[in-house]
Amino acid sequence: MTQQTIAVGRDVRAEARQRAAELRESFTRRGILAVNLLSSPGAGKTTLLQATARHWQGRRRMAVLVGDLATDRDAQRLAPLAPTVQLTTGGACHLELPLVERGLERLGELDCEFLFIENIGNLVCPASHDLAEHLRVIVLSTTEGDDKPGKYPKAFRTSQILVINKTDLLPHVPFSIDAAVADALLIQPQLRSVAVSAHRGDAIGDWCALLEQAHSELILNGHVCHSNR
Numbered sequence: 558m559t560q561q562t563i564a565v566g567r568d569v570r571a572e573a574r575q576r577a578a579e580l581r582e583s584f585t586r587r588g589i590l591a592v593n594l595l596s597s598p599g600a601g602k603t604t605l606l607q608a609t610a611r612h613w614q615g616r617r618r619m620a621v622l623v624g625d626l627a628t629d630r631d632a633q634r635l636a637p638l639a640p641t642v643q644l645t646t647g648g649a650c651h652l653e654l655p656l657v658e659r660g661l662e663r664l665g666e667l668d669c670e671f672l673f674i675e676n677i678g679n680l681v682c683p684a685s686h687d688l689a690e691h692l693r694v695i696v697l698s699t700t701e702g703d704d705k706p707g708k709y710p711k712a713f714r715t716s717q718i719l720v721i722n723k724t725d726l727l728p729h730v731p732f733s734i735d736a737a738v739a740d741a742l743l744i745q746p747q748l749r750s751v752a753v754s755a756h757r758g759d760a761i762g763d764w765c766a767l768l769e770q771a772h773s774e775l776i777l778n779g780h781v782c783h784s785n786r
């Protein structure tokens with residue numbers, strides 16, 4: 558078999574990084590904190606966003622881009638609570654910046670303080686793509702096991718906040734919050750963590766306080782403390 562080498566002549570990844578940096582800067586100028594939510598399928602990203610919107614009850618303005626391989630089911634859940642656009646990848650296992658940019662066009666004039674980007678449920682590929690976020694949040698649910706941070710290190714290493722969800726199920730599953738947090742801190746010592754039940758609403762105020770603090774830092778300093786972006 559013959560082998561051909563094609564020279565592209567430019568660093569495509571550098572261009573993507575540059576585009577992400579420019580979009581992030583434009584969010585910063587407009588006072589919008591962009592948050593990229595990562596998790597395995599079903600950890601509770603959409604439920605967390607529903608609980609967040611219900612907690613704020615319009616006191617804080619949010620918009621959502623929600624990614625899935627197929628269907629607009631998550632957008633249907635979120636649309637009654639906040640401006641929402643579904644991003645459908647048609648099979649791709651993660652979101653990339655061009656799809657996010659198309660979603661932003663569909664959202665129209667962004668009148669919000671928080672832009673949430675719910676990534677595809679997958680603990681691997683989404684970790685490698687900068688979606689112009691200021692904050693990356695990893696959601697780990699108690700039904701997945703407390704050993705997951707060490708097994709999927711990049712998702713945890715590139716995140717700034719760990720949300721442990723489904724704490725209401727702790728009496729029924731073998732999961733230690735302390736063990737999960739300790740494992741995650743070995744990978745990313747600056748990771749901040751909060752344990753919630755998005756379903757019941759437990760500790761959603763603590764999660765929202767972390768978001769509000771990050772938003773204040775963005776407004777005051779032009780960046781979020783402890784962010785690796």
Ligand SMILES: Nc1nc2c(ncn2[C@@H]2O[C@H](COP(=O)(O)OP(=O)(O)OP(=O)(O)O)[C@@H](O)[C@H]2O)c(=O)[nH]1
Nearest residue numbers: 597598599600601602603604678722723754755756
């Ligand atoms: N017991 C319990 N169930 C929850 C909690 N949060 C979410 N769920 C349930 O978990 C299932 C998945 O929740 P979703 O919010 O759809 O999870 P997701 O991460 O958005 O899922 P994908 O978008 O498919 O990756 C649903 O049946 C939720 O009702 C929680 O705190 N406790």
Ligand SMILES: [Mg+2]
Nearest residue numbers: 602603631675
């Ligand atoms: Mg979802």
